[in-house]
Amino acid sequence: MSAKLGLTSFGGPIAHLGYFHDEYVRRRKWMDEKSYADLVALCQFLPGPASSQVGIGIGLVRAGLWGGFIAWLGFTFPSVIASVLFAWLMQGFDIASSGWIHGLKIVAVAIVAHAILGMGQKLAPDRNRASIAVAAAAIALLWQTAYAQFLIIILAGILGLWLYHKSSVMQTHSLHITISKRFAIGCLALFVLLLFGLPVIRQSTGIEWIALFDSFYRSGSLVFGGGHVVLPMLEREVVPTGWVSGADFLAGYGAAQAVPGPLFTFASYLGALSGGAAGAAIATVAIFLPAFLLVVGALPFWNVLRSSPKIQGALVGINAAVVGILIAALYDPLWTTAIQAPVDFALALLLFILLVFWKLPPWIVVLSGALGGVIIGYIN
Incomplete structure (x- = not known):
C-alpha cells in the first residue's frame, strides 16, 4: 500500500498528508482521526521530512519496527529510482546547459516562492514571528557556514520560548505506542552520537x-520544515566540495518537483552524481536515518511533550525561523543562478501564477517550465 502511495503521491508534503489520511484513516481505518492528528503534530515538531515521518509512524503504530521500515521503503523507493535515473541521464548525455534544464531552475524559484507564501501566512503571521523570520534570513545569507542553520534554529527556539512560553496549550489525545521507552532512548542516543561523532x-x-x-x-x-528547507543545507554540503556542480544541483531540484514521493529523495540524485549507485544508496540512507531514529525515539514520549507550553513556545520560534531560511534559499542559490534576464523573471512569474492561482498540479508546472526554458534558449 505504501508503494502505491509512493508511485502516485504528487504535490509535496501537505498533499502527502492528505493521501495518508485518505488511505489509512478514512479507507482502511488503521488509525482514528485523533491519533493521526497527534502523529502529524509530532512529525511537524521533529526535524526532517514530515510526510515520510508520518508514514514511518503509521507503520510503527500498525506493525512495529518492521512496519515502519516497510512503510518508509514503499513510499520512498519509487522516488529514489526516478531520481537516480535522472542523475544517470544527466551524466550520460551532458545536458546540464540545455534550455529545458534552465527552465527547471526557474521552476524551482516559483515552487520555493509558493512554499514561502504558504508557510509565511501560517508560521509567521505577526510582528514577532515575521521579525524572527527576517532575522533568520539575514543570518543565513550573511553567514554561510555548515552550522549556521543549526544555530539559527537554536536561537529561534530560545526566542520562541521567551516570547510564547505562556501560550495556551492545545488539547491533546494519547497515542497508543508499543515501543519501549528504553529502546526509544537508545535511538535518540544513537541519533546524537552520529550527529556529533561523524564529523570527528x-x-x-x-x-x-x-x-x-x-x-x-x-x-x-x-532541517525543520521539510524538503524545500533542506535545499540550502544540501547545496552547502555538495557544491563547495565539488561533488556536484551548481548547475546540476539546481537542475535536479527542478526535476524533483515532477517526481512523486518525498522531496528528500533529491539526496539520491545528488549521491548518484557524486558516487554512482553506491553514492545514491549512502546518501539515501544517511538523509532518512535521522527521521527514523527521531520518530522511534520520540513516539513514546510525545504525549508528555505536547502538554508542555514551553516546548510549544520554542516550536513557534523555530517554525518562524524556517520561513526565514527558506527566504534565504530563494535568493541564494535559486534566484542568483536561475534569474539572469527579464525573460527568466517573466517565466518565473507565470509559473508562480499557475501554482498559486490556477492551482495546477506540480508536474504540469514542471513541464511548462521546461518548455519555457527551451523557448528562452531559442530566443536568446
Whole structure:
C-alpha cells in the first residue's frame, strides 16, 4: 500500500498528508482521526521530512519496527529510482546547459516562492514571528557556514520560548505506542552520537564515503520544515566540495518537483552524481536515518511533550525561523543562478501564477517550465 502511495503521491508534503489520511484513516481505518492528528503534530515538531515521518509512524503504530521500515521503503523507493535515473541521464548525455534544464531552475524559484507564501501566512503571521523570520534570513545569507542553520534554529527556539512560553496549550489525545521507552532512548542516543561523532571520524580518516554519509546525515538531522528547507543545507554540503556542480544541483531540484514521493529523495540524485549507485544508496540512507531514529525515539514520549507550553513556545520560534531560511534559499542559490534576464523573471512569474492561482498540479508546472526554458534558449 505504501508503494502505491509512493508511485502516485504528487504535490509535496501537505498533499502527502492528505493521501495518508485518505488511505489509512478514512479507507482502511488503521488509525482514528485523533491519533493521526497527534502523529502529524509530532512529525511537524521533529526535524526532517514530515510526510515520510508520518508514514514511518503509521507503520510503527500498525506493525512495529518492521512496519515502519516497510512503510518508509514503499513510499520512498519509487522516488529514489526516478531520481537516480535522472542523475544517470544527466551524466550520460551532458545536458546540464540545455534550455529545458534552465527552465527547471526557474521552476524551482516559483515552487520555493509558493512554499514561502504558504508557510509565511501560517508560521509567521505577526510582528514577532515575521521579525524572527527576517532575522533568520539575514543570518543565513550573511553567514554561510555548515552550522549556521543549526544555530539559527537554536536561537529561534530560545526566542520562541521567551516570547510564547505562556501560550495556551492545545488539547491533546494519547497515542497508543508499543515501543519501549528504553529502546526509544537508545535511538535518540544513537541519533546524537552520529550527529556529533561523524564529523570527528570524517576529519580523522578522510574517507570519502564517511564524508558523504556525514554530509547527508547532518542535513537530514538539522532541517525543520521539510524538503524545500533542506535545499540550502544540501547545496552547502555538495557544491563547495565539488561533488556536484551548481548547475546540476539546481537542475535536479527542478526535476524533483515532477517526481512523486518525498522531496528528500533529491539526496539520491545528488549521491548518484557524486558516487554512482553506491553514492545514491549512502546518501539515501544517511538523509532518512535521522527521521527514523527521531520518530522511534520520540513516539513514546510525545504525549508528555505536547502538554508542555514551553516546548510549544520554542516550536513557534523555530517554525518562524524556517520561513526565514527558506527566504534565504530563494535568493541564494535559486534566484542568483536561475534569474539572469527579464525573460527568466517573466517565466518565473507565470509559473508562480499557475501554482498559486490556477492551482495546477506540480508536474504540469514542471513541464511548462521546461518548455519555457527551451523557448528562452531559442530566443536568446
